[in-house]
Amino acid sequence: MSIRPTTKDLLLNAFAGESMAHMRYLVFADVAEREGYLNVSRLFKAIAFAEFIHARNHYDRLKNYREESKVASGTPAGPGDTSKNLELGIMGEEYEVNEMYPAYIEVARFQGEKSAELSFKWAYEAEKIHAQLYREAKTHVDRKSDWPLKGRVWICPICGHTYVGEEPPEKCPICNAPKDKYISF
Ligand SMILES: [Fe+2]
Numbered sequence: 001m002s003i004r005p006t007t008k009d010l011l012l013n014a015f016a017g018e019s020m021a022h023m024r025y026l027v028f029a030d031v032a033e034r035e036g037y038l039n040v041s042r043l044f045k046a047i048a049f050a051e052f053i054h055a056r057n058h059y060d061r062l063k064n065y066r067e068e069s070k071v072a073s074g075t076p077a078g079p080g081d082t083s084k085n086l087e088l089g090i091m092g093e094e095y096e097v098n099e100m101y102p103a104y105i106e107v108a109r110f111q112g113e114k115s116a117e118l119s120f121k122w123a124y125e126a127e128k129i130h131a132q133l134y135r136e137a138k139t140h141v142d143r144k145s146d147w148p149l150k151g152r153v154w155i156c157p158i159c160g161h162t163y164v165g166e167e168p169p170e171k172c173p174i175c176n177a178p179k180d181k182y183i184s185f
C-alpha cells in the first residue's frame with residue numbers, strides 16, 4: 001500500500017531531521033567528554049540513541065517507497081562548547097515539540113495515515129523529555145559542574161522514551177513496552 005504524498009514527504013523530512021540529530025548528539029557527546037562533563041556526555045549518547053529509534057521508526061514507514069529524491073534538513077549551527085551544544089539541543093527539541101511534530105501529527109491524521117501518525121506521536125512525546133533534560137543539564141554546565149546523574153539514562157527501544165533513574169519504569173508510558181526492553185546508558 002502506498003503512502004499519501006504529503007505524509008510521505010513529512011516522513012522523509014522527519015527521518016532526515018532525526019538522523020542528523022542522532023549524529024549531532026554523538027559529536028556533542030565527544031565534546032562534553034573532552035571538557036570533563038562525563039554525565040552530560042552520557043546524556044547526549046542516550047538521547048542520540050533515542051533519535052536513532054525515531055529515525056528508524058519513520059524510515060520503516062517508507063518501506064515500499066522507491067523514487068529519487070533529495071532531502072535537505074537544516075541544522076541551526078555548527079558545534080560549540082558543551083553549554084552552546086546544550087542550547088542547540090534545546091532549540092532543536094523545542095522546534096520539534098512546538099512546531100514540527102504537532103503539525104506532522106495533524107497532517108498524518110487528516111490523511112488517514114495511522115502508522116505515520118503514531119511514529120510522529122512517539123517522537124513528539126520523547127522530544128518533550130529531551131528538551132527538559134537538556135535544560136536541566138545546561139543549568140549545571142553553566143556553573144561549570146557536571147549534570148548530577150543519579151542512576152542511569154534509560155531509553156525505550158520501541159519509541160525512544162527517555163527516563164532517568166536507578167530502574168526503568170514498569171511499562172513505557174508512551175508505547176507500553178515492558179521494563180525489560182529498556183536499554184541503559
Ligand atoms: Fe530528541
Ligand SMILES: [Fe+2]
Pocket residue numbers: 156157158159160161172173174175176177
Ligand atoms: Fe516506549
